[in-house]
Amino acid sequence: MSVTEGDKFSYDGDFHVTDLINAINTGIWEYNIITKDVKWSSGFYSILGYDPGDIPNTYDFFFENLLYYEDKPVFQRSLNRHLSDPAETVLIRLLTKRKGYRWFESTVKKWGDKTEPKITGSIVDVHDFKLLELQAGRNDFLFKETIKVAKVGGWEIDVKSRTITLSREAYDIFELQDKVKLTIEETISFFEPQYRDAISAAIDNIIQYSQPFDLELLFRTARNNQIWLRARGIAVIDEYGQCVTARCIFQNIDYIKKKEMDVQNAVNLLNDQNKRLQNFAYIVSHNLRSHTGNLQFMVNLHDQTDVADDKKEIFAHIKSISESLKTTIDHLSEIVKIQTEIGKERKRLDFETTFKTVMSALESNIESTHAKIEYDFSKAPEVNYIPAYLESILQNLLTNALKYRDPARTPVIKCSTEKDGNHVYLYFEDNGLGIDMERYGDSVFGMYKTFHNHPEAKGIGLFITRNQIEALGGSISVESKVNDGTRFTIKLV
Helix, strand or coil: CCCCCCCCCEECCCEEHHHHHHHCCEEEEEEECCCCCEEECHHHHHHHCCCCCCCCCCHHHHHHHHECHHHHHHHHHHHHCCCCCCCEEEEEEEECCCCCEEEEEEEEEEEECCCCEEEEEEEEECHHHHHHHHHHHHHHHHHHHHHHHHCEEEEEEECCCCEEEECHHHHHHHCCCCCCCCEHHHHHHCECHHHHHHHHHHHHHHHHHCCCEEEEEEEECCCCCEEEEEEEEEEEECCCCCEEEEEEEEEECHHHHHHHHHHHHHHHHHHHHHHHHHHHHHHHHHHHHHHHHHHHHHHHHHHHCCCHHHHHHHHHHHHHHHHHHHHHHHHHHHHHHHHHCCCCCCEEEEHHHHHHHHHHHCHHHHHHHCCEEEEECCCCCEEEECHHHHHHHHHHHHHHHHHCCCCCCCCEEEEEEEEECCEEEEEEEECCCCCCHHHHHHHCCCCCCCCCCCCCCCCCHHHHHHHHHHHCCCEEEEEEECCCEEEEEEECC
16 A cells, blocks of 8 residues: 555545545655655645645645744654654644644654655644643642642551551651651651550541541651641441551641641730739729728818827828828739830840849848758750849749748758740749648739738739739749648749
8 A cells, every 4th residue: 555645545446545544533644755755645634724735735834834843853853763663653733724733643654665765654633632631740740739838648558467658748747768668556656645545546446447537646757856747547448348448648737736826825825814904903993992992081081080189090090091002003013014014025044143133132031031042944044034024033932932931940942944845944942831722722823812921921922923924925833732832833935
């Protein structure tokens, strides 16, 4: 069989090759290497949307006008390798009459003899298939990029062998090389101890009962980086409804989780501040009303009496109430001051230096009580804090320890620090009178709450201390036993 310009070749006298070629959306061409003559089948024209005579039937026109410029090197190489067997097949784009450039599969093959060597070729319209391939590739790219951006890794548990298969992204989350193989137990060990029971139970439940899970867990990578992970899993079951495979994902949600925790901490702090403000408003209302009521009563009483001695006595009461009112206002001003100083710049403070400054200010009190003071700040020597706050906290705690010492024994006061993760803790303990926690535990840090009959007890120091600590996002707790001493635990940051 040979190909001529009109494709007028038949099989058994009835079936035309042209009809078959056109039916399968294919065009055929022929190129004579010696004469440079080109022949195009009618299918070649129709597949591009042209009629014979619409365009010149030459190699130069094809190469310069129909073939997309970026595909010229590919097509030229296929021609140069025309002696290869099997035939060379490449993808090229050709300019059609009405649909712009479309993708075609071009096959090149040599035939003929030495006297008349020729190259034949065919073009098949594969545009729709190519677009599907490109779309699939684009979707695959987008999927992979989405996985990377979302920081998601896949993992699969084969129930029968109890083996785990991790995706490349999962290994990245674990910060492991993908050659490392992990067992279920080894995988669980990467989670922080307090979360291992949860992930272990979730895995057992999905294997035994096909129960899906969705957990947020704290995870420690192979490089000792602590991150939050979201672990989700579903069961793949057999025809009997039994789990044969658990398909799961890990997602690094560390940034989102920490932002969420920061927001929750801010909300909690705001709620605490609102409660303190409500308590403060109540105290202001109650205490000022009490003072002003007493003062008004004494003034009226002073105006109503003519006896000089009575006036003198009443005036003494007025003076005492006035001084008490001034003290109350000073205390309230101190509380307001705490809120206004929250925005002050924090500085890197040395605990030992600050504590020695406080001890120096209370030197006479320490010497008069023969107190023994011990301190150890080696585990956390520094803290980022407002200087005035740290001095005030240490001074209030030290003053209270000296004030409420047990007269039957030498006061021993201990102060130390410790760092746990990102948090700095301050511990302050004494061997003083102690507090009856069953009776007073709920009001230890209340304003004007006192627990001893000490003449200097005002009930304001611990209230201010707690407000200072909580204003900066910290917390304070107390353990105490009557006649055995008191221990304060303060989370500063």
